[in-house]
Amino acid sequence: MTDVSIIDQQHRELVTMLNRLNDAVSNNESRENIYRIIDDVIAFTRLHFATEEQLMIQSGYIDIEWHKEKHQELIQDALHLKAKLAYIGEELFTDWFNHWPFARVLAHIQYADNPFEEHILQSDIKK
Numbered sequence: 348m349t350d351v352s353i354i355d356q357q358h359r360e361l362v363t364m365l366n367r368l369n370d371a372v373s374n375n376e377s378r379e380n381i382y383r384i385i386d387d388v389i390a391f392t393r394l395h396f397a398t399e400e401q402l403m404i405q406s407g408y409i410d411i412e413w414h415k416e417k418h419q420e421l422i423q424d425a426l427h428l429k430a431k432l433a434y435i436g437e438e439l440f441t442d443w444f445n446h447w448p449f450a451r452v453l454a455h456i457q458y459a460d461n462p463f464e465e466h467i468l469q470s471d472i473k474k
């Protein structure tokens with residue numbers, strides 16, 4: 348498996364998990380269930396970010412510090428929002444889903460990860 352296909356596969360897995368989370372919210376599943384899925388998403392996201400950052404070091408990616416900062420922000424936001432869920436009602440809970448995690452994660456994949464994947468492809472060609 349190439350480095351890019353590993354990243355792509357993790358992105359697909361992440362989207363599948365986020366869809367599962369979205370379904371759980373739409374189906375009014377218990378908060379307990381929803382929290383569990385959120386924890387799974389956060390754990391998988393950490394693993395995915397670690398994979399990307401490792402590949403950035405290996406391939407000498409110039410924007411690594413900026414990219415790592417974006418990863419940290421996403422994790423911090425997720426943890427912050429998860430903590431906030433305990434205090435908000437159903438309406439805000441659903442509203443939260445319209446803004447996070449889909450929009451932010453998909454934007455990150457599109458605007459931050461795509462240039463990095465392009466960089467890996469280019470450095471593979473040079474090898």
Ligand SMILES: [Fe+2]
Pocket residue numbers: 358395399456460
């Ligand atoms: Fe990514």
Ligand SMILES: [Fe+2]
Pocket residue numbers: 399414418455459460
């Ligand atoms: Fe990333």
